[in-house]
Amino acid sequence: MGKTLAEKIFDSHIADKPFEGTYVLKLDAVFCHEITTPIAINDLVSRGMDRVFDPSKIKAVIDHVTPAKDSKTAEQGKIMREWARRHNIKDFFDVGKNGVCHALFPEQGFVRPGYTIIMGDSHTCTHGAFGAFAAGVGTTDLEVGILKGVCSFKYPSTIKFVLKGKLQKGVYAKDAILYVISQIGVNGATDKVMEFTGEIVDEMSMESRMTLCNMAIEAGGTSGVCYPDMKTVEYLWPFIQKDFKSKEEALAEYSKWKSDSDAKFEKVIEYDLSKLEPMATFGNKPDQVKTVKEMEGTKVDQIYIGSCTNGRIEDLRIAADILKGNTISPNVRGIVSPATPKIFKQAMDEGILSVFHDAGFVVTNPTCGACLGMSNGVLAEGEVCASTTNRNFYGRMGKGGTVHLMSPASAAATAIAGHITNSKLFAGK
Amino acid sequence: MKNFKGKVLFLNRSDINTDEIIPAKYLTEITKEALKPFTLEDLKLDSFNPKTDLSGKAAIITRANFGCGSSREHAPWALEVNGINAVIAENFARIFRQNMYNCGMLAIELPKDKIEYLFGKYSGKETEIDIDVNSGSFTITSCGASEKISFEIDGFSKALVEAEGWVGYADKKY
Numbered sequence: 150m151g152k153t154l155a156e157k158i159f160d161s162h163i164a165d166k167p168f169e170g171t172y173v174l175k176l177d178a179v180f181c182h183e184i185t186t187p188i189a190i191n192d193l194v195s196r197g198m199d200r201v202f203d204p205s206k207i208k209a210v211i212d213h214v215t216p217a218k219d220s221k222t223a224e225q226g227k228i229m230r231e232w233a234r235r236h237n238i239k240d241f242f243d244v245g246k247n248g249v250c251h252a253l254f255p256e257q258g259f260v261r262p263g264y265t266i267i268m269g270d271s272h273t274c275t276h277g278a279f280g281a282f283a284a285g286v287g288t289t290d291l292e293v294g295i296l297k298g299v300c301s302f303k304y305p306s307t308i309k310f311v312l313k314g315k316l317q318k319g320v321y322a323k324d325a326i327l328y329v330i331s332q333i334g335v336n337g338a339t340d341k342v343m344e345f346t347g348e349i350v351d352e353m354s355m356e357s358r359m360t361l362c363n364m365a366i367e368a369g370g371t372s373g374v375c376y377p378d379m380k381t382v383e384y385l386w387p388f389i390q391k392d393f394k395s396k397e398e399a400l401a402e403y404s405k406w407k408s409d410s411d412a413k414f415e416k417v418i419e420y421d422l423s424k425l426e427p428m429a430t431f432g433n434k435p436d437q438v439k440t441v442k443e444m445e446g447t448k449v450d451q452i453y454i455g456s457c458t459n460g461r462i463e464d465l466r467i468a469a470d471i472l473k474g475n476t477i478s479p480n481v482r483g484i485v486s487p488a489t490p491k492i493f494k495q496a497m498d499e500g501i502l503s504v505f506h507d508a509g510f511v512v513t514n515p516t517c518g519a520c521l522g523m524s525n526g527v528l529a530e531g532e533v534c535a536s537t538t539n540r541n542f543y544g545r546m547g548k549g550g551t552v553h554l555m556s557p558a559s560a561a562a563t564a565i566a567g568h569i570t571n572s573k574l575f576a577g578k
Numbered sequence: 579m580k581n582f583k584g585k586v587l588f589l590n591r592s593d594i595n596t597d598e599i600i601p602a603k604y605l606t607e608i609t610k611e612a613l614k615p616f617t618l619e620d621l622k623l624d625s626f627n628p629k630t631d632l633s634g635k636a637a638i639i640t641r642a643n644f645g646c647g648s649s650r651e652h653a654p655w656a657l658e659v660n661g662i663n664a665v666i667a668e669n670f671a672r673i674f675r676q677n678m679y680n681c682g683m684l685a686i687e688l689p690k691d692k693i694e695y696l697f698g699k700y701s702g703k704e705t706e707i708d709i710d711v712n713s714g715s716f717t718i719t720s721c722g723a724s725e726k727i728s729f730e731i732d733g734f735s736k737a738l739v740e741a742e743g744w745v746g747y748a749d750k751k752y
Contacts, residue, residue, distance in 0.1 A: 164752065168733035184605050191608065221606035271649040271673060287651035287677035293748040335593050336643035340672050369646060371672055434593060521602040542597040542647060544620040
């Protein structure tokens with residue numbers, strides 16, 4: 150019988166099978182940020198085990214609150230910085246070079262098809278867009294990953310999603326994933342790998358596939374995955390060209406990282422998304438989703454464009470396309486946070502930052518910041534934000550605040566109108 | 579092993595997420611003890627007051643998908659520093675469940691009908707629980723009457739509880 154993509158990755162990374170169904174996997178990369186790693190570091194130090202399994206496989210960044218906003222966040226950064234130095238972790242990204250981890254690490258070429266990756270961050274599932282098994286873990290798993298280069302998982306079962314048709318103009322990966330989550334619910338893929346296939350995924354850029362996989366965790370998914378294809382190879386080419394004679398050779402090698410035609414899936418779910426409209430959340434769970442049209446007129450106080458979900462250059466280009474020549478409503482404040490320094494520079498060179506500036510947005514440095522209510526755009530009690538982020542939990546962006554998740558296009562249009570509305574790019578009905 | 583005996587807190591809602599268990603703004607704390615006063619502070623639930631209802635509890639019984647959302651291990655830690663080492667639910671978010679076992683704590687999954695039964699019979703009453711990991715069962719007591727309920731726990735999770743966490747287990751083995 151054939152295997153799923155996730156099963157193939159598991160079977161090729163076995164360090165141990167201590168119990169039936171429990172796999173301890175060898176890790177190809179351990180990603181670290183300053184919120185969940187310092188406690189692991191301190192624990193290792195206190196146990197007299199301040200070691201790392203392989204400094205070249207550890208990638209670290211200060212991204213959640215940066216530059217530090219207070220003494221506590223400064224201390225978290227300091228612990229990371231000193232740890233990276235004393236263990237000779239070369240891929241450490243500090244102020245000036247740092248950005249949102251799930252945008253930065255793929256951009257640096259740290260993700261490859263077939264890899265096993267963990268990070269103390271639930272949106273680690275993003276990296277499955279490259280055909281990797283990438284999972285968010287807690288601090289203890291991270292600590293053992295840092296120390297031993299292994300992590301335990303149950304053998305994965307996979308739900309295969311076939312996204313058929315063609316997205317209408319003005320409808321994006323964010324709308325697609327919000328729709329998927331609304332259909333299966335926030336508990337719909339718990340303990341499962343969510344495999345995204347179909348012509349809509351084939352058509353998507355790597356950035357869009359990352360948006361799709363990023364929100365797998367919002368349905369409980371262990372990892373989101375897409376099959377590697379020529380787009381994957383093109384994205385990775387600057388980093389892999391020394392390893393392959395041609396892109397075709399790279400594609401041939403990476404093509405093994407897909408599910409076999411006779412693989413056994415938990416479920417196969419097909420959606421024809423040809424008529425899908427722009428979507429937005431209401432309420433406090435990511436599966437509470439309506440069309441933007443149904444949400445039309447909902448007043449907002451703040452617009453936030455950024456995060457590991459939608460802070461990439463493609464997202465900023467789309468938003469700028471809508472904002473160009475317009476100013477945002479006097480009743481709202483707009484915040485844009487390009488997700489990495491490279492994206493920031495690209496947006497600067499392309500004139501996108503000027504568009505945001507002229508429209509009335511503030512442009513912040515790359516950081517997770519407001520997405521989880523840590524800095525750079527925390528809401529006050531009763532305030533509402535139209536946001537391109539991934540969670541609308543109660544209090545997520547600030548105690549008593551409300552978040553409506555949507556695409557960058559819908560967020561930009563909402564900024565101009567001052568209330569939730571569809572972008573001019575969406576002409577469908 | 580940790581203590582798995584004491585009073586029960588019932589949280590009657592599915593999908594309680596880790597932001598509700600401990601909001602992100604407290605993730606700048608670098609000791610577990612510092613999380614104690616803020617545990618469940620953003621959980622909006624009828625007739626639940628974290629300031630008074632957490633005190634003296636040793637276990638939580640709740641509905642489905644407990645601990646969804648963020649990977650923060652601060653969620654189990656926040657429970658742990660409040661004396662709560664066990665949660666019983668219909669199911670858990672994967673990362674939260676693993677975090678619990680990685681800390682030598684218990685995340686016990688029971689079928690929906692059993693959870694429904696426990697809520698029906700015990701919620702709203704002073705209830706005590708005594709969980710025996712070795713036999714895979716717990717005794718639940720209220721108003722002087724007790725009953726024994728069995729649960730399943732996989733070998734690996736049990737080993738982690740016995741080793742009081744994954745670091746100790748992994749350090750010996752890998």
